Amino acid sequence: MTEDHPEDVQRRLYELMVLMKAADDRLSKGIGTGEFMCVYWPSRGQEAIAAAMGTALRPDDQLVTTYRGLHDLIGKGVPLEEIYGEMMGRTVGAARGKGGTMHIAKPEVGVMLSTGIVGAGPPVAVGLAMAAKRNGLDRVTVVSFGDGATNTGSFHEAANMAALWDLPMVFVCQNNLYAEMTPTGDTMKLERVADRAAGYGMPGIRVDGNDPMVVKSALDDALRQARAGGGPTFIECVTFRFRGHYFGDRMPYIPKDQLTAALAADPVPRFRNRLVNTGLCTQDELDDIEQGALQAVEAALQTVMSADAPSAEELDRDVYATPIRFPV
16 A cells, blocks of 8 residues: 555556456457447557546546547446447437447536547636636546647647636646657657646646556646646646557557557556555456456446437437427
């Protein structure tokens, strides 16, 4: 046990990481074998960041994420059935199967938006954080995005406004070293994306995004500062994306030696080894956690595959506060 991360927190970090990995792996297997069809953007390899967010954020804290947000959604508490249901267009989905992979949200657990537009999340997060501040709440809004999003005008405007108005926000950059299919080095001169924060008078820190405890420590500090009225923080979490930009992407743009090195540093077995080596968990305990994750994923998938697709009656549901029937 460490002073900052009690044993139960470390176990919870591993439980979340394993569940995120199992959920991503199962999608890859199912699509690859033709068992089912859906579109998704893999987050495999980035589990440590989302697990840290899942343990650091309070239930009332809000999250804005992206289309590559399977792990973020799991960490914030969106049920697997509702995630898979949305991906596969079934009525058990978070939006009754009408939003798809890119647009999963569940305000009840604080997931306010998943956006399919690169860089579109930060301005929305600014609005949510401004609402919290004006209402006198100590709620914090976290916005998660990739390195490529920091090249967009929407990110710069949002970062400037958040800092200027001391909004209760945390910017979490999941820097997987590739903006879709382009290496970060080809899109910016900076070696450290976190250095961009200085341009807004905002703290910017860079951490090992494959170490969940390091990420959680950084988040804990940033959340504490935000709740105390100290304004936003930018956290760059350096990680790697094990699968392509989208499922089926053969990744010819990633050097083989770079991918091999990244796979060798897989954050899930790396954290498992730490838990065993520190005596916090036994191999059998961790085996049970992993088996439980696999069972949870299979149970969710069974529920989704046996659910109906949205009917024609769903076309105008959730569009207007009061449904309007137009004559055909």
